[in-house]
Amino acid sequence: GDSVTQMEGPVTLSEEAFLTINCTYTATGYPSLFWYVQYPGEGLQLLLKATKADDKGSNKGFEATYRKETTSFHLEKGSVQVSDSAVYFCALHQRGAQKLVFGQGTRLTINP
Amino acid sequence: DAGVIQSPRHEVTEMGQEVTLRCKPISGHNSLFWYRQTMMRGLELLIYFNNNVPIDDSGMPEDRFSAKMPNASFSTLKIQPSEPRDSAVYFCASTGAGNQPQHFGDGTRLSIL
Numbered sequence: 001g002d003s004v005t006q007m008e009g010p011v012t013l014s015e016e017a018f019l020t021i022n023c024t025y026t027a028t029g030y031p032s033l034f035w036y037v038q039y040p041g042e043g044l045q046l047l048l049k050a051t052k053a054d055d056k057g058s059n060k061g062f063e064a065t066y067r068k069e070t071t072s073f074h075l076e077k078g079s080v081q082v083s084d085s086a087v088y089f090c091a092l093h094q095r096g097a098q099k100l101v102f103g104q105g106t107r108l109t110i111n112p
Numbered sequence: 113d114a115g116v117i118q119s120p121r122h123e124v125t126e127m128g129q130e131v132t133l134r135c136k137p138i139s140g141h142n143s144l145f146w147y148r149q150t151m152m153r154g155l156e157l158l159i160y161f162n163n164n165v166p167i168d169d170s171g172m173p174e175d176r177f178s179a180k181m182p183n184a185s186f187s188t189l190k191i192q193p194s195e196p197r198d199s200a201v202y203f204c205a206s207t208g209a210g211n212q213p214q215h216f217g218d219g220t221r222l223s224i225l
Contacts, residue, residue, distance in 0.1 A: 034213060041218070042218055042219075043116070043203050043205075043216030043217050043218045043219050044155075044203070044205075044214075044216045045216070046213040046214075046215075049213060089155065098143050098160060098162055098167065098207070099145065099157055099160055099168065100157075100214060102154075102155050104154045104155075105154055105155065
């Protein structure tokens with residue numbers, strides 16, 4: 001079945017560092033890909049998405065490119081802030097299906 | 113616009129008691145999902161509904177768990193009897209038709225003593 005694998009956490013960085021959180025997927029067909037973010041004490045929020053190969057999703061300085069050749073959707077940000085501390089989830093959604101397949105989440109802590 | 117609304121935000125109860133979690137999806141959304149989140153198991157999909165009909169309940173851990181969606185604006189997740197291993201954060205999410213993202217509530221933090 002479909003699956004999503006994320007970089008093991010936790011990840012700890014200093015403010016203004018460059019961030020990469022790896023995400024790879026296994027799926028048939030052409031799923032849509034998402035990054036969700038969960039701040040402490042809150043539910044998951046959509047951060048960005050890409051619906052087809054080579055699409056780049058971006059939001060709040062975060063970017064991820066849908067790479068079909070490597071089945072990847074790595075999350076990047078050039079300069080992180082303390083407020084980016086959260087848990088990040090990569091997910092896929094198959095056309096015609098209703099449910100999302102989530103990765104296990106990566107906890108990110110940014111130190112000032 | 114109001115988001116997905118869950119109640120209560122926190123629930124502490126003794127094992128053996130019945131627990132009912134509530135969810136109001138976003139108006140106009142036709143799919144509703146119940147998730148459970150723990151440190152050990154991460155985020156697990158328990159059940160989801162489409163147009164108020166349960167579609168996939170394969171994630172429901174056992175018969176002590178049940179979920180209903182009597183109308184398009186309300187769903188419940190019930191645990192009876194509750195056990196300490198049910199302690200977790202339970203999330204409800206909803207989405208509309210097509211390739212729309214899911215919108216999550218803020219969750220119910222459940223502690224079974």
